[in-house]
Amino acid sequence: xxxxxxVHGVEWTVKELFVYPNxxxxxxxxxxxxxxxxxxxAGAFVLSSLYHVFGQKDLKEIARFSLVFSLAxxxxxxxxxxxxxxxxxxxxxxxxxxxFTSAIAAFxxxxxxxxxxxxxxxxxxxxxxxVEQVHALKGKAGLSNAMTRTVYRVLTIGxxxxxxxxxxxxxxxxxxxxxxxxxxxxFLHGYAGFIFGSVKANxxxxxxLMPVIFIMSAVVSGIALCMLTYIxxxxxxxxxRRRRGGVEEAGEIxxxxxxVISKASRYLIGFLVAAITLEMLDLIFRGYTAMKSxxxxxxVMYGKDxxxxxxxxYTLGNLVPFFLLILPRRTLWRTxxxxxxxxxxxxxxxxxxxxxGQAFSLSFSGYMHYEIPVIPHxxxxxxxxxxxxxxVIATPFFLFWIINKFVPSLRRDTEGS
Amino acid sequence: MKLHVLRPLxxxxxxxxLILVSRQFLVPDDFGVHGRNFTYGYHxxxxxxxxxxxxxxxxxxxxCVECHEENVSKLNASVHAPVECENCHxxxxxxxxxxxxxxxxxxxxxxxxxxxxxDYPNSARGDLVSIEDKRHRRRRECIECHNPHDPREEEE
Amino acid sequence: MTxxxxxxxxxxxxxxxxxxxxxxxxxxxxxxxxxxxxxEAKVRWxxxxxxxxxxxxxxxxxxxxxxxxIPYDAPVTRTWxxxxxxxxxxxxxxDSPLGGRDGFIDDKIRDEEIDPADIDKAFxxxxxxNQCENPACVQVCPVGAxxxxxxxxxxxxxxxxxxxxxxxxxxxxxxxxxxxEAKVADKCNFCYHRISKGxxxxxxxxxxxxxxxxxxxxxxxxxxxNIIRTERVAVLKDEYxxxxxxxxxxxxxxxx
Numbered sequence: 001x002x003x004x005x006x007v008h009g010v011e012w013t014v015k016e017l018f019v020y021p022n023x024x025x026x027x028x029x030x031x032x033x034x035x036x037x038x039x040x041x042a043g044a045f046v047l048s049s050l051y052h053v054f055g056q057k058d059l060k061e062i063a064r065f066s067l068v069f070s071l072a073x074x075x076x077x078x079x080x081x082x083x084x085x086x087x088x089x090x091x092x093x094x095x096x097x098x099x100f101t102s103a104i105a106a107f108x109x110x111x112x113x114x115x116x117x118x119x120x121x122x123x124x125x126x127x128x129x130x131v132e133q134v135h136a137l138k139g140k141a142g143l144s145n146a147m148t149r150t151v152y153r154v155l156t157i158g159x160x161x162x163x164x165x166x167x168x169x170x171x172x173x174x175x176x177x178x179x180x181x182x183x184x185x186x187f188l189h190g191y192a193g194f195i196f197g198s199v200k201a202n203x204x205x206x207x208x209l210m211p212v213i214f215i216m217s218a219v220v221s222g223i224a225l226c227m228l229t230y231i232x233x234x235x236x237x238x239x240x241r242r243r244r245g246g247v248e249e250a251g252e253i254x255x256x257x258x259x260v261i262s263k264a265s266r267y268l269i270g271f272l273v274a275a276i277t278l279e280m281l282d283l284i285f286r287g288y289t290a291m292k293s294x295x296x297x298x299x300v301m302y303g304k305d306x307x308x309x310x311x312x313x314y315t316l317g318n319l320v321p322f323f324l325l326i327l328p329r330r331t332l333w334r335t336x337x338x339x340x341x342x343x344x345x346x347x348x349x350x351x352x353x354x355x356x357g358q359a360f361s362l363s364f365s366g367y368m369h370y371e372i373p374v375i376p377h378x379x380x381x382x383x384x385x386x387x388x389x390x391x392v393i394a395t396p397f398f399l400f401w402i403i404n405k406f407v408p409s410l411r412r413d414t415e416g417s
Numbered sequence: 418m419k420l421h422v423l424r425p426l427x428x429x430x431x432x433x434x435l436i437l438v439s440r441q442f443l444v445p446d447d448f449g450v451h452g453r454n455f456t457y458g459y460h461x462x463x464x465x466x467x468x469x470x471x472x473x474x475x476x477x478x479x480x481c482v483e484c485h486e487e488n489v490s491k492l493n494a495s496v497h498a499p500v501e502c503e504n505c506h507x508x509x510x511x512x513x514x515x516x517x518x519x520x521x522x523x524x525x526x527x528x529x530x531x532x533x534x535x536d537y538p539n540s541a542r543g544d545l546v547s548i549e550d551k552r553h554r555r556r557r558e559c560i561e562c563h564n565p566h567d568p569r570e571e572e573e
Numbered sequence: 574m575t576x577x578x579x580x581x582x583x584x585x586x587x588x589x590x591x592x593x594x595x596x597x598x599x600x601x602x603x604x605x606x607x608x609x610x611x612x613e614a615k616v617r618w619x620x621x622x623x624x625x626x627x628x629x630x631x632x633x634x635x636x637x638x639x640x641x642x643i644p645y646d647a648p649v650t651r652t653w654x655x656x657x658x659x660x661x662x663x664x665x666x667x668d669s670p671l672g673g674r675d676g677f678i679d680d681k682i683r684d685e686e687i688d689p690a691d692i693d694k695a696f697x698x699x700x701x702x703n704q705c706e707n708p709a710c711v712q713v714c715p716v717g718a719x720x721x722x723x724x725x726x727x728x729x730x731x732x733x734x735x736x737x738x739x740x741x742x743x744x745x746x747x748x749x750x751x752x753x754e755a756k757v758a759d760k761c762n763f764c765y766h767r768i769s770k771g772x773x774x775x776x777x778x779x780x781x782x783x784x785x786x787x788x789x790x791x792x793x794x795x796x797x798x799n800i801i802r803t804e805r806v807a808v809l810k811d812e813y814x815x816x817x818x819x820x821x822x823x824x825x826x827x828x829x
Contacts, residue, residue, distance in 0.1 A: 010648060018829075020746075027742065084737070085735055086735070086736020087756060090735040102715040116425070120425035157425070201709060292812075364829060457711050461733055469770075473766060474639055530629075540695050
């Protein structure tokens with residue numbers, strides 16, 4: 001099918017006043033999704049490491065879950081980039097000829113390193129379980145059993161020693177990896193912030209604070225998503241078990257453990273405060289120094305994007321959940337609402353950075369508006385539209401569902417069996 | 418006791434090895450630092466020649482004069498001498514070998530690019546002979562009265 | 574040398590001495606010869622824009638699009654012409670419809686009528702890639718698909734570009750775009766295929782007013798390079814530290 005040559009960006013960019021002819025919103029919704037998903041990965045891993053490294057015992061349940069969930073999120077951090085590339089078949093080139101003066105060049109390497117760390121840590125945590133499964137499935141009839149067993153055999157990578165010494169080594173290795181993983185996770189995401197912060201041509205992006213702001217909001221969103229997913233899944237399970245098992249079993253099988261949620265939300269609040277503080281510092285500094293670009297930045301921030309920045313991001317996404325979490329007599333429902341708002345707030349922050357940074361012309365004499373394609377009528381309007389973004393959001397849950405079939409991160413009794 | 422702890426490491430090293438080996442096959446041989454340093458000169462060398470071989474389309478007046486000497490010398494003697502033939506006649510490319518007639522633009526719009534009056538002080542536009550588009554023979558093409566190869570011809 | 578001869582010609586043509594010149598003066602030395610001479614000599618390409626000479630006819634944009642195979646009706650372009658109209662109320666009206674491809678015929682700016690009596694000054698400014706000494710776009714390319722040649726021109730490898738758009742974001746001048754057909758980053762390269770054969774870039778050749786000229790800064794006899802050396806020239810957006818190599822005569826402080 002021959003398509004009319006389409007200029008990338010024309011379909012969703014509306015120009016106002018004077019904008020250079022070649023300027024369009026080249027980085028659209030997928031580039032909003034990229035730091036958002038990367039942030040969730042980093043945040044989920046940091047949450048799991050709080051237990052593994054710093055021995056926060058009350059985080060134990062959510063820690064295993066968030067470790068596996070961060071694995072499910074991992075491929076999804078790269079997915080928006082693939083969807084965004086004009087030449088997706090050349091996606092491996094940053095690994096082949098990395099040009100290290102570019103902030104993007106290291107993505108492949110950092111990403112792969114991080115993926116290997118997460119995978120190894122999961123391997124050490126669940127190796128015993130893999131070995132047990134291989135033994136348990138031995139001799140069982142049926143093709144599916146044989147296939148499942150083969151998967152587990154591959155997963156053990158041939159290490160079947162589950163003696164006390166070996167398990168102790170496993171635990172130690174997992175701790176070490178979690179410790180290494182924290183700086184790598186922060187690097188992975190801080191560096192996503194550097195991609196933006198180092199663009200000197202863009203008045204809104206260029207800031208040395210950008211990587212730190214990105215890390216903080218990443219941890220916030222990661223913790224929030226893990227808590228939220230954990231609450232939803234556990235409540236769902238408890239609900240079904242209560243229906244099946246009747247009243248007496250319901251007492252035993254609780255849903256969410258309140259302690260876990262309290263502890264996790266305390267970390268959430270801490271990182272949230274840090275994130276807001278840094279963003280405010282950045283904003284105040286820009287206004288105070290009032291460089292050449294401030295006139296147009298101010299008109300974007302206090303004018304055109306006021307709703308997005310001050311109402312949706314700061315008020316609804318930061319302030320409201322902050323009070324919802326901090327005020328006494330917190331209920332599970334209130335927590336869930338707060339977590340949703342936090343996730344929304346971080347998404348709006350990414351949006352306001354990526355789209356907001358392209359809301360004004362490099363000429364400082366005009367504006368660009370982003371009209372996100374809703375109903376796709378071509379591959380490009382699908383990829384860089386609402387449905388492309390929804391696909392990216394849905395994928396980690398689907399992946400988690402698959403991974404969880406082999407790596408039961410939600411079982412409480414794996415340790416004991 | 419076997420050091421099972423290192424097994425993931427072997428997998429990782431295997432993966433890195435795989436990337437390094439595939440680099441040998443997938444990266445063009447002439448890829449490297451060719452310019453002044455890694456920051457500005459890291460590229461595939463043969464791409465420079467590829468750009469040099471990009472086809473030329475505008476051949477210039479010295480190409481046109483080979484066949485159209487009369488028109489070119491007329492133009493050269495006129496006030497339109499600085500205007501290239503291909504500005505109006507379109508790029509020659511391989512004319513006349515593969516294209517007998519060029520895409521000649523004879524529209525009023527082409528002339529108006531220079532000769533539509535804009536009241537701009539300090540601009541070179543004001544020095545040109547101009548018309549007010551809305552007043553000057555609105556529905557006629559310029560070439561009906563003026564010869565672009567020698568615009569003064571009719572006035573004499 | 575060859576390019577300087579053409580420039581010399583342009584100027585003489587302008588002053589109507591041309592009728593006295595024999596036609597043979599228009600013949601170039603063979604392109605192979607010129608290319609060989611250029612390979613050996615040290616070259617640093619630069620560009621000179623005389624904003625006082627530009628009349629906003631947009632012939633350069635038209636020629637550039639045809640020469641460099643940029644889809645004619647696509648709103649992206651390797652070079653463009655901006656119109657500035659500064660009025661007595663302190664406002665600056667700027668436009669560049671279709672990059673100035675069809676020239677500036679109407680005195681309305683974005684459908685806004687401007688009373689000529691209110692105009693303090695008005696002028697045209699051609700823009701193109703600055704072939705910076707420190708190109709930010711090259712620095713940020715993750716795969717080495719864009720680079721600076723030894724003669725100072727920044728090129729893009731269409732076979733290797735992954736189309737991430739980082740270079741487009743990094744250019745402070747907004748000269749880069751995605752080529753609608755090649756689906757890779759694209760921008761002006763001073764018509765590298767022409768200048769390496771001793772020809773002028775298409776925009777320079779098509780400019781009847783000498784507003785656009787190409788220079789070899791390493792050539793002490795290059796008349797355009799001499800103008801850059803001896804006259805008061807300015808560059809765009811000096812503050813980014815990119816060291817642009819498109820020089821402007823008569824550049825107004827209000828030019829963005």
